[in-house]
Amino acid sequence: MNAKPSPAELDADAALEPSLALSEVAHKAMMGMLLSGELAPNEVVTERQIALQLGISRTPLREAVRRLEGERFLERQRNGALAGRALPIEEYMHILNVRRLVEGEAARLAAGRVAAAELELLKSRIGEALQLPEDVVTPEFAASDRDLHALIAAACGNPVLQQVIGDLRMRTAMFRFGRLPQRRKTVCEEHLEIIDALMAGDAQRAQKAMHHHVDQVRLMILSRLGGQ
Numbered sequence: 001m002n003a004k005p006s007p008a009e010l011d012a013d014a015a016l017e018p019s020l021a022l023s024e025v026a027h028k029a030m031m032g033m034l035l036s037g038e039l040a041p042n043e044v045v046t047e048r049q050i051a052l053q054l055g056i057s058r059t060p061l062r063e064a065v066r067r068l069e070g071e072r073f074l075e076r077q078r079n080g081a082l083a084g085r086a087l088p089i090e091e092y093m094h095i096l097n098v099r100r101l102v103e104g105e106a107a108r109l110a111a112g113r114v115a116a117a118e119l120e121l122l123k124s125r126i127g128e129a130l131q132l133p134e135d136v137v138t139p140e141f142a143a144s145d146r147d148l149h150a151l152i153a154a155a156c157g158n159p160v161l162q163q164v165i166g167d168l169r170m171r172t173a174m175f176r177f178g179r180l181p182q183r184r185k186t187v188c189e190e191h192l193e194i195i196d197a198l199m200a201g202d203a204q205r206a207q208k209a210m211h212h213h214v215d216q217v218r219l220m221i222l223s224r225l226g227g228q
Helices: 007-036 047-054 058-070 089-110 116-130 139-155 159-173 184-200 203-226
Strands: 074-076 082-084
Touching: 007 047, 007 058, 007 159, 047 058, 058 074, 089 139, 089 159, 089 184, 089 203, 116 139, 116 184, 139 159, 139 184, 184 203
Parallel strands: none
Antiparallel strands: 074 082
């Protein structure tokens, strides 16, 4: 029979919990900084400044920083300093290739399984974005894109696949490639095709539409590279 933990051990565990909770808060906050560009690629992480900004001590922050380094969102430079990791174009394209496979499979599995009301709401949001001029920047466009992909991943019925998709999309969201051509109208049309296939319960059509959607991102990047 396993021995019960001593009062001292329980006290030690209780003392650790606040640090662990703050470490999670710090990790989430730093991920937000990386995704928004507030912490730019190759920008050195200044623990003292970030700790002050987040209002926490440096101990839980160091835990978050170590975790982000292990996840390859931060990398150590030659001088030993940690900085935001710049995603190489080759790695970005490799991730897109994997996203094509896993998100296509998720769309196939999710066909007919997503609530019609949720899809109708997304269609309405996308329709509103289509009415705007191509050069108008709106957070709602990015939000509807994020919500559609998340909805499909959640409905595919495979939590491992859902987690993989979330991680891959987070990594591609951190990619910085300068100003890219506006594709709002085209992307909205691609999203609507995916939604229509999901609502119809057509698994093969949903998979094909998702493949096409990811392929267009790859083609846009390749076109931009060819024009440089």
